[in-house]
Amino acid sequence: MTAPRIIPRPRVSEWRKLPLSLAELCIDTTLRCGQSFRWKKINDTWHCALHGRIISLTQDHTHLHYQVTWPNWVNKPESEDDTAALLRNYFALSVPVASLYKEWQASDANFARRAPAFTGIRILNQDAWETLVSFICSANNNISRISSMVQKLCVHYGPYIGTIEGEAFHDFPEPIKLSGKGEPHSQVEAHLRQLGFGYRAQYIAETAWIVAEKKPADWLLGLRNPSVPPLFGGLPLKEEVKKEEKEAEEEEEGPPSYRAAHEAMMTLSGVGPKVADCVCLMGLGWWESVPVDTHVWQIAQRDYNFGKGIKTKTFTKGMYNSVGDHFRKIWGPYAGWAQSVLFTANLKSFAEQASNGKAKKGEMVSTTTTAVVAKAVTVERGEGVAGNGGDGGDGDGLPAPLLNARGTRKRKVTSTMEVVKTVKVEKTKEENIVEQHTTTTRRMSKRIRARS
Numbered sequence: 247m248t249a250p251r252i253i254p255r256p257r258v259s260e261w262r263k264l265p266l267s268l269a270e271l272c273i274d275t276t277l278r279c280g281q282s283f284r285w286k287k288i289n290d291t292w293h294c295a296l297h298g299r300i301i302s303l304t305q306d307h308t309h310l311h312y313q314v315t316w317p318n319w320v321n322k323p324e325s326e327d328d329t330a331a332l333l334r335n336y337f338a339l340s341v342p343v344a345s346l347y348k349e350w351q352a353s354d355a356n357f358a359r360r361a362p363a364f365t366g367i368r369i370l371n372q373d374a375w376e377t378l379v380s381f382i383c384s385a386n387n388n389i390s391r392i393s394s395m396v397q398k399l400c401v402h403y404g405p406y407i408g409t410i411e412g413e414a415f416h417d418f419p420e421p422i423k424l425s426g427k428g429e430p431h432s433q434v435e436a437h438l439r440q441l442g443f444g445y446r447a448q449y450i451a452e453t454a455w456i457v458a459e460k461k462p463a464d465w466l467l468g469l470r471n472p473s474v475p476p477l478f479g480g481l482p483l484k485e486e487v488k489k490e491e492k493e494a495e496e497e498e499e500g501p502p503s504y505r506a507a508h509e510a511m512m513t514l515s516g517v518g519p520k521v522a523d524c525v526c527l528m529g530l531g532w533w534e535s536v537p538v539d540t541h542v543w544q545i546a547q548r549d550y551n552f553g554k555g556i557k558t559k560t561f562t563k564g565m566y567n568s569v570g571d572h573f574r575k576i577w578g579p580y581a582g583w584a585q586s587v588l589f590t591a592n593l594k595s596f597a598e599q600a601s602n603g604k605a606k607k608g609e610m611v612s613t614t615t616t617a618v619v620a621k622a623v624t625v626e627r628g629e630g631v632a633g634n635g636g637d638g639g640d641g642d643g644l645p646a647p648l649l650n651a652r653g654t655r656k657r658k659v660t661s662t663m664e665v666v667k668t669v670k671v672e673k674t675k676e677e678n679i680v681e682q683h684t685t686t687t688r689r690m691s692k693r694i695r696a697r698s
Contacts, residue, residue: 256408257316263309264330269344271337272366273305279590281370281382281528283393284400284418287409295400295407295415297478298331302410315408335477338371343583350584353577356549357584360591363599367587372526373477374466375457376418377529382449382516384524389595398678399424399450424454430439449516456514466530467505474531504532519566527582535582536570541592542571542585548590550576 277285277292285294292303300315314329316322334340346363351358383395394420402420426434434454438447457465470476500506507530511522523537536542538561546552552572553565561569570581577584591600 256318257320259314259316259324259327259329261311261313262330263311264333264339265308266305266310266339266661267344268305268307269304269347270339270366271302271310271343271368273310275364275366275590275596276337276368276370278389279367279586279593279596280384280392281586283383283389283396286413288413292417293410293413295404295417297406298417299329300408300410300415301329301333302360315410317365317407327402332477335475336371337368338474339368341368341580341583343368346580346583347587350577354584357577357588359599361587363602364587364591364596366592367583368535369583369586370423370627371474371477371531372528373418374470374525374529375421378453378457378466378511378514378517378521378525378629379424379450381521381524382453383443383446383519385446385449385516388465389520389593395441395443395446398443402437402441421454421458425458426451426455450516453517461696469502469530471504472502474533478529488642489498504534507532508535519561519563523542523570523582533580533582534574536585537582538566541589544617545588545592546572 273292277287281295285292287293290304294301296315298320302313302315304311310333312329312333314327343366347361352465379399380392380396383392387395400418401414402414403423404416405419407415407417409415424434435447435451438450441447444451462468467476491567506524507526508519508522511517511525512519516517517525520537523535526532527535527537538546546569547554547556550572552569569633573585574581590596
């Protein structure tokens with residue numbers, strides 16, 4: 247009689263922790279604001295298959311707690327567990343985001359007004375290939391549907407890692423898997439269409455084929471910001487590339503730059519300016535990249551008077567670049583990080599958090615912020631001035647202009663308003679965070695009768 251085969255159980259580590267305040271990272275916001283689409287929250291714990299393991303995360307106001315589940319076929323001693331380093335790299339913890347918030351709050355009144363409810367948002371330093379495919383899925387889509395599509399890619403093409411709480415976790419598939427591995431990429435396309443990807447199926451299959459078969463093995467790695475290390479310390483290469491060859495290529499093509507990386511991304515199927523910027527920002531380490539979509543365009547018009555009065559659903563290249571350049575002038579070399587805070591504040595799914603102007607339970611606003619906003623507005627009676635309004639949803643429509651003239655009369659009102667907003671933060675005995683908002687408004691109006 248043959249003895250039954252014993253299948254080893256997955257190896258689960260003890261819970262460990264990294265010292266990290268909520269002002270430096272808030273996972274409840276960062277992991278659901280449209281950067282990564284594979285994290286799942288089960289019973290107050292976040293889980294994701296990342297680099298051959300399942301990482302589980304929880305957080306309190308002083309530490310990020312993590313646990314690792316290794317597949318049963320991996321026998322790695324604890325001394326070789328690199329998960330702490332992986333998390334530091336993934337969350338780009340070398341970037342002092344709390345200090346950046348203070349800089350932006352001091353120089354940008356709109357950021358100062360909205361940021362206290364959204365502290366600890368970080369740009370994730372993700373795998374470039376995963377970021378590329380995920381944002382190809384984002385075209386004319388919302389976060390929920392993108393997450394569903396990315397999940398299908400992992401289940402059907404990615405390696406199985408393990409199961410937690412009855413939920414199976416797969417890692418993200420490599421380019422060769424989505425290109426068909428020798429078979430015509432149209433077969434992958436057909437399968438993705440069956441899975442509900444629509445026209446995105448063609449883009450994914452074609453891009454996977456280009457990256458896997460037509461580009462050098464380290465092509466994406468070569469587009470990275472050299473000052474930001476890749477998530478896994480480099481991509482697995484099909485063959486070693488000699489140092490002299492790489493230096494010769496650099497001499498011929500020029501050193502890596504944000505603009506060069508952006509242009510290179512746009513040579514791929516299904517990649518336009520916004521998707522290219524998403525990959526540059528979240529997959530290639532170009533922190534100055536500012537993806538411009540309906541939310542960012544709405545923010546630019548509503549909060550920064552940029553492109554006021556322009557009604558459009560499409561951008562020319564020059565117009566798109568000018569929006570990003572405008573924000574880069576305001577926020578500097580980490581403009582993409584600042585943009586992500588305001589982008590999150592503009593999402594419907596965060597509307598309650600934004601309108602309450604306070605952190606969710608367990609979150610901490612670490613500084614007291616005073617924002618002074620001075621405006622001089624001249625309005626003709628009968629002319630409507632739009633407020634901040636809603637967020638415009640997750641769809642494709644671009645918002646209407648800020649000012650909507652409804653009529654004109656001869657009497658004009660010039661109104662100067664100074665608003666001083668103070669956010670005071672306190673911590674209760676239960677370690678819940680309470681914010682007190684005080685707004686003082688001083689208004690001076692001068693009525694001027696126009697000549698007939």
